Amino acid sequence: MALPVRSSAQAPSSRLQEIIAESERIEELSDSEGEYEDMGTATMEEQANIAYLESVKMPIRDGLETATSRLQDETLDVVLPFLEGNPHDFPLNVYGLPKLQRKSHIAMLEMALGDYPAPFAMMDASRPWIIYWGLQGLSALGHDVSKYQKQTAHTFSLAQHPEGGYGGGYGQLPHLACTYATVLSLAMAGGEETYESIDRKAMWHYLGRMKQTDGGFTMVAGGEEDIRGAFCAVVILSLLNIPLDLPPDAPARANGLTTFVDNLGDWVSKCQSWDGGISAAPGNEAHGAYAFCGLGCLSIIGPPKETLNKYLNVPLLIHWLSSRQASPEGGYNGRTNKLVDGCYSHWVGGCWSLVEAATTPGLWNRTALARYILSAAQDKKGGLRDKPGKHSDAYHTCYNLAGLSHAQHKYVYDEEVNKGLGSGNLGAPYHWKTEGEFEQDDVWGEEDVVRGVHPVFIIPYRAVYECRRYFEEKESF
Ligand code: FPP
Ligand code: K
Ligand code: ZN
Numbered sequence: 001m002a003l004p005v006r007s008s009a010q011a012p013s014s015r016l017q018e019i020i021a022e023s024e025r026i027e028e029l030s031d032s033e034g035e036y037e038d039m040g041t042a043t044m045e046e047q048a049n050i051a052y053l054e055s056v057k058m059p060i061r062d063g064l065e066t067a068t069s070r071l072q073d074e075t076l077d078v079v080l081p082f083l084e085g086n087p088h089d090f091p092l093n094v095y096g097l098p099k100l101q102r103k104s105h106i107a108m109l110e111m112a113l114g115d116y117p118a119p120f121a122m123m124d125a126s127r128p129w130i131i132y133w134g135l136q137g138l139s140a141l142g143h144d145v146s147k148y149q150k151q152t153a154h155t156f157s158l159a160q161h162p163e164g165g166y167g168g169g170y171g172q173l174p175h176l177a178c179t180y181a182t183v184l185s186l187a188m189a190g191g192e193e194t195y196e197s198i199d200r201k202a203m204w205h206y207l208g209r210m211k212q213t214d215g216g217f218t219m220v221a222g223g224e225e226d227i228r229g230a231f232c233a234v235v236i237l238s239l240l241n242i243p244l245d246l247p248p249d250a251p252a253r254a255n256g257l258t259t260f261v262d263n264l265g266d267w268v269s270k271c272q273s274w275d276g277g278i279s280a281a282p283g284n285e286a287h288g289a290y291a292f293c294g295l296g297c298l299s300i301i302g303p304p305k306e307t308l309n310k311y312l313n314v315p316l317l318i319h320w321l322s323s324r325q326a327s328p329e330g331g332y333n334g335r336t337n338k339l340v341d342g343c344y345s346h347w348v349g350g351c352w353s354l355v356e357a358a359t360t361p362g363l364w365n366r367t368a369l370a371r372y373i374l375s376a377a378q379d380k381k382g383g384l385r386d387k388p389g390k391h392s393d394a395y396h397t398c399y400n401l402a403g404l405s406h407a408q409h410k411y412v413y414d415e416e417v418n419k420g421l422g423s424g425n426l427g428a429p430y431h432w433k434t435e436g437e438f439e440q441d442d443v444w445g446e447e448d449v450v451r452g453v454h455p456v457f458i459i460p461y462r463a464v465y466e467c468r469r470y471f472e473e474k475e476s477f
Helices: 014-033 044-055 067-084 102-112 118-140 146-159 176-189 192-196 200-210 227-239 251-255 264-270 288-301 304-311 314-323 349-358 366-376 394-408 461-473
Strands: 409-413 432-437
Touching (some): 067 366, 146 176, 146 192, 176 192, 176 200, 176 227, 176 461, 227 461, 264 288, 264 304, 288 349, 314 349, 349 394, 394 409
Antiparallel strands (some): 409 432
């Protein structure tokens, strides 16, 4: 139970020192009385939370003070009060942690799906993302999104480019990120009319133009080739059950490629960096968001147990992913020496669901993540956020909730699931299921549990399976 000894040169923030002093006081109390009976004015919840903070490892530090170390100290100053107490005065669950504020998060996301004032015109290219984050966030909260079905189909029918793919809105050039968010949103909206609004043949040609000879995909014609492209492309190909053969007009055909998956696994493999993480493109710095894209791509081109082990150094990846979990904050950062941020609850937290399917469960600290999300990432005004002091937004709401779902549910890859589905192209991701809730206590109560999400597509299972089934049953384009 003893805390690591540190010299004054290694002193953490004053807030942390207070916490350490407090936890040493508790330790003395518990040594003398065997119980946390006499804690002065501390409530039961505070006692439990302080005991938790005392039990986690304190950050590893060296004596060098830099802009980075100062920012990290400032971050602890803003986060720790939320782990220790309840500055927003949220109602608490049985474990003394803020309950999931379902109602206010739903209200916030419904606002995000509504109209915007004129200055938001600059967000126009992100429209498909906003719709995706809103619909997925609401679904995770158990909210019925069927009332958005017609609107969603209509909005995207205008954003579809005549030569395939989707832009941010009418008249915009197609972009692979917009197209990805569109296809996920349309799958969530569901229904024959919605599915039929997608010009799959034009999409086939569009994706053919993005495919590169080295195996990857560009995000946009003549634009950057990165791992988002590799992931987005296979998500679309798989969900819409588009043929794996490259269209005759695909430029990569001139260099001998014949299918969308040619050289793809090897290209993703080259994105694994020296430290075990995954980067946007070969040679770049590893980042959690790109790690999820890489793992998602590999989990679509085959069963994760096969593809992750074939194309990645998995032990090194696990080391890198583990190093992303901040302590004592409990949430994740996106890259080495950077700050905890609620959106990485998914980008990194979600990597675990895929990695554990390829290796073994139990590799990460789920409860510490859930603790960060419930205690520090919920905004008083509704929605979830990067960290205390930041405003909530649909992006952080969606991905904090997805992260909570990765912490709470056991995601299992099992070929026996949906045997009748996914027998054709890129069919691996149709064999996932959620096998009960993760067995643990001390952090979330029953009312704090979010819905399971499909761990590769990050939309509800039903949306994934119905969409793929619809396009498997179609004879041709
Ligand atoms: C760094 O931002 C963030 C990135 C370099 C990548 C972000 C990409 C995504 C979140 C999603 C990509 C996925 C798809 C499917 C398109 P930063 O420097 O502001 O943040 P940091 O300090 O936390 O690294
Ligand atoms: K960030
Ligand atoms: Zn973020």
